Every structure is written in C-alpha cells, then in structure tokens.
Amino acid sequence: NAGVMQNPRHLVRRRGQEARLRCSPMKGHSHVYWYRQLPEEGLKFMVYLQKENIIDESGMPKERFSAEFPKEGPSILRIQQVVRGDSAAYFCASSPAAGLTEAFFGQGTRLTVV
C-alpha cells in the first residue's frame, strides 16, 4: 500500500508564475489536508478537503491560494502569481475518515520562488 504521494518533490517558480502541487492520498483515504512549513518555522494547517468538498479552509491565505480534491485524481494546491514569501515546504496528509484517526503525511513539495 503506497503512502501519500506528493509531486513534484521540488518546484522552482519565478515570481508571478503559478505553482501546482499534487497530492495522491493513500488508497481508501477520502480526507486530505494541506500544511505549509515556512523555513525554520512550524507546520501550519491550510485546508481540509473531502472528495469534491472543502471542509475547512481557515488556514488558507485569502488571495492567490486555492485547493481542490476532485472525484477522480489527486488533490491540487494551486498558488497563483507566486511571491518569494511563498517559498516553503508544503505537506499533504490523508486519513481514512474524519475524527480521531491518525494522519499519514507525504514527503512534501519544496517550493522555491526566485
């Protein structure tokens, strides 16, 4: 059973470009979470999605960031018009159900904005 797969592992974008980060949850998991870790800082929750629905986006910046988890395919975190401050590690996690189950994390995508 493959773990949570994130790609790409490393992504370099110029200021103003778009960044698309993909996350394939573990098989059978329908709940996906995105976290951001700025350099030398802790992990911050961004958004929680269940198939085709955004459940909690309280940690998402109000502009330029969006997330989706379509019925088919991976979850996508999209950052439009990237700025240097978006440089960070973005981690995706999945769980099989809501509630008190453990979350399984991917290895992250390291975004560098130049």
Place this chain on the structure above:
Amino acid sequence: DAKTTQPPSMDCAEGRAANLPCNHSTISGNEYVYWYRQIHSQGPQYIIHGLKNNETNEMASLIITEDRKSSTLILPHATLRDTAVYYCIVRSVEAAGNKLTFGGGTRVLVKP
C-alpha cells in the same frame, strides 16, 4: 484545541530511554493527546495517542498523568534515527477531520 507546552530541545544518549514531557494544563475531558515527529526534511510521522490511560505501541509509550494536565512520551531505546522534532498535540473528539495544530515541538538530538 488546548495549547501545549514543550521544552524547545533536549539531548539523549543512544541506547537510553528518552522522556519527552508535554504540558496541557487546559485540556478538557473530550480531548486526546497525540504525538507526531518530523525527521529532518521529511513529512511528520504519527507516533501514538491517548485519552487518559497509558498507551504503548512498537514505537513508544505514552504516560498521561491522572489529572491529564501533562504527559510524557517515552522512546525506550533511542537510536540515532530518532533524532527529530517531536510534537505534542491535543485534539478534541469533536474536531472536524484530522486537522492538527502544531506548536514548536521539542528538538531531540540523540547522541552516540
């Protein structure tokens, strides 16, 4: 979710037990204690969780005080691969999904 307090760092000798404390004095009755760790540059890894009873699995033991205001994660025989940042997280049984609020954690360095 209740706030947790952990020491920022600690060293441990390889082969010895590592005892990682966590204070959660405002924890409420329906909140669980979770532990995750993050090895450098990797995604966080679940370790263990508990409500009020002590718990043990293949990775660690979790000791929760009777008043539930603090807990200790025990790594019985620390290895160099246990060097990581360890996060103590309190989660409500009523929380939606598996949203985790990470604090600063404890940076554990296992030394040979």
